[in-house]
Amino acid sequence: MKIISLILILTEDCNFRCKYCYQTRDNRYMNWETAKQTLDFLSPAMKKNTGITFSGGEPFLAFPLMKKVVSYLKSKNRAPAKSKKFSVSTNGSFLDNEALDFLDQNRFRVELSFDGRSQNRARRKNSFAKTVAVIKKIVERKHISFGTNSTFTPAAVTTICKSIECIISLGVRKISVSLDLTRRWNRPSLTKLAGEMSGLRELTLQHYRKTGAIPVTLFRAEKEKGIWQCPAGSNHLTVTPSGEIWGCPTFYEYFKGKAATPAYREFYFGKSTGFTEDFEKMYRKISSHYRRFRMDNYYTTDSRCFLCPLVEKCGVCPVLRKPSNHPLLYVPPYICEINKILIDEMENFARELKTGQPFISFSC
Ligand code: SF4
Ligand code: SF4
Numbered sequence: 176m177k178i179i180s181l182i183l184i185l186t187e188d189c190n191f192r193c194k195y196c197y198q199t200r201d202n203r204y205m206n207w208e209t210a211k212q213t214l215d216f217l218s219p220a221m222k223k224n225t226g227i228t229f230s231g232g233e234p235f236l237a238f239p240l241m242k243k244v245v246s247y248l249k250s251k252n253r254a255p256a257k258s259k260k261f262s263v264s265t266n267g268s269f270l271d272n273e274a275l276d277f278l279d280q281n282r283f284r285v286e287l288s289f290d291g292r293s294q295n296r297a298r299r300k301n302s303f304a305k306t307v308a309v310i311k312k313i314v315e316r317k318h319i320s321f322g323t324n325s326t327f328t329p330a331a332v333t334t335i336c337k338s339i340e341c342i343i344s345l346g347v348r349k350i351s352v353s354l355d356l357t358r359r360w361n362r363p364s365l366t367k368l369a370g371e372m373s374g375l376r377e378l379t380l381q382h383y384r385k386t387g388a389i390p391v392t393l394f395r396a397e398k399e400k401g402i403w404q405c406p407a408g409s410n411h412l413t414v415t416p417s418g419e420i421w422g423c424p425t426f427y428e429y430f431k432g433k434a435a436t437p438a439y440r441e442f443y444f445g446k447s448t449g450f451t452e453d454f455e456k457m458y459r460k461i462s463s464h465y466r467r468f469r470m471d472n473y474y475t476t477d478s479r480c481f482l483c484p485l486v487e488k489c490g491v492c493p494v495l496r497k498p499s500n501h502p503l504l505y506v507p508p509y510i511c512e513i514n515k516i517l518i519d520e521m522e523n524f525a526r527e528l529k530t531g532q533p534f535i536s537f538s539c
Contacts, residue, residue: 176458178217180226180406182413183210183244184424185237191266193288193298195328195355197495198428204237205416210244213414213447216454218251228262230413230424235269245281264288264324267309268302275316284320285313286351291338293331307345314346322349322392329355329364335371340378343390350390356495360509368513372520380527393517394524403490408442408465420444422465425494438503467504468493475506488518 187201214221227248229241245261262284270278278285287310294303313321323342327335335352342350352375354360360368379391389395407413408422421427422442430439441464445457470489471481480486491510493503501507 176220176455177222177410178220178225178412179410180228180412181217181221182228182230182411182424183213184230184232184413184415184427185234185240186232186416188236189232189266190236190268191233191299191302193326195297195326195357197357197425198232199431200232203416205240205414205418207240207243209414209416209418209448210240211247213418214244214247214251216447217412224260226260226262228264230264233266233269234263235265235274238269238274242277245277260284262286266298266302267306268299270309270313275312275319279316279318282318282320285322287313287321287323288326289323289342290325290327290331290334291341292334293327293338297326297328297331310342310345310347320349321347322351323347324351324353326353326355329358329360332364332367332371335368336374336378339375339391343378343382348388348390349392351392354513356492356510356513359507360513365509365512365516369516372516373523376520376524380524383528393521396525400487402487403470405465405468405490405493407468408444408462412444414447418446418448420447422462423494425492429494473504473506475511476508480506485515485518488521489514 183205186204187198188204189196189198189200192200227244229237229244231237234241241263261281263278264286265288267287267289287306288298289306289310290297292303294306295301310323313319325335325338325342327338339350339352354368375391376394379389379394383389405423407426411422413421413424413427415421415427419427421430421444426442430436430442433439442461444461445454470486470491473480473491480489483489491506491514
């Protein structure tokens with residue numbers, strides 16, 4: 176067993192209330208004992224380059240614990256100072272100079288959620304200007320590998336181009352665009368999405384012609400080819416504040432309140448603080464269940480994805496879509512439609528630039 180990515184959910188608390196957030200808020204925080212027991216327990220499977228991601232809620236609400244974990248891992252030589260294997264996903268509201276120094280010194284990868292022109296409406300009133308100020312400071316930091324992630328709801332779809340234009344103008348070099356899949360997109364919003372994605376392609380092409388850079392990750396050619404596989408649960412693990420091990424934070428969230436269902440037992444690895452020598456056996460069994468989330472196993476209302484000519488370019492998170500009582504391998508029509516729009520624009524972009532094979536990928 177080898178863990179490539181370990182996500183620690185430091186807290187389920189957050190100071191924002193984003194409209195599209197799929198997580199239920201809770202004031203649970205991981206304590207040091209759980210963090211240390213988890214790291215000690217999983218340590219044999221962690222290599223020097225295992226990525227450690229701090230997640231939440233808002234992980235900087237648990238900044239003291241984050242610092243303690245980094246210092247502990249460094250003392251165990253699991254994270255050499257030169258690597259960039261620590262990551263954090265944050266709303267940026269707690270990134271003062273002390274936090275930025277810490278991220279810089281430890282060469283963090285920082286993904287800041289920022290919705291550009293829809294920030295104040297979708298995330299937190301008056302947070303636009305503050306987040307812009309933080310971004311301006313982060314891009315100056317030499318050792319922070321920085322990117323933003325913007326999520327757009329159907330109501331905010333017409334702000335995509337101007338939001339990304341604004342983020343590019345701030346000097347951000349890695350910009351992810353996400354769509355809120357927790358609600359249905361109707362025909363008018365899909366039509367608007369097609370227009371915005373075409374505009375975004377144009378905008379990115381213009382930027383590329385001027386600078387040679389492709390900041391919007393959607394349009395970057397992927398090296399990987401072949402059928403997409405959700406990475407959850409194979410060598411990607413997530414630990415919750417109380418020490419539960421899941422394949423991904425989204426599975427933890429999806430199965431909240433469903434502990435009595437047979438599916439829960441298929442995807443829950445158990446508690447990191449309660450395991451003994453049986454973990455390996457358990458790991459093999461549970462991770463085999465996660466492996467079914469390959470794109471050619473999915474299906475739509477009227478067809479199976481393995482028959483679709485786009486199957487090698489498509490990817491669908493099994494969990495991040497509604498209504499959540501759909502079977503995990505089912506793709507609702509609006510998501511299939513969204514993916515076709517994205518793939519179309521990715522292909523147009525790749526044709527213009529003669530880059531490699533486009534492929535929908537997730538920053539997860
Ligand atoms: S595709 Fe979804 S479930 Fe799979 S790793 Fe990404 S976010 Fe998690
Ligand atoms: S475009 Fe739709 S049918 Fe084709 S692989 Fe993707 S989800 Fe399946």
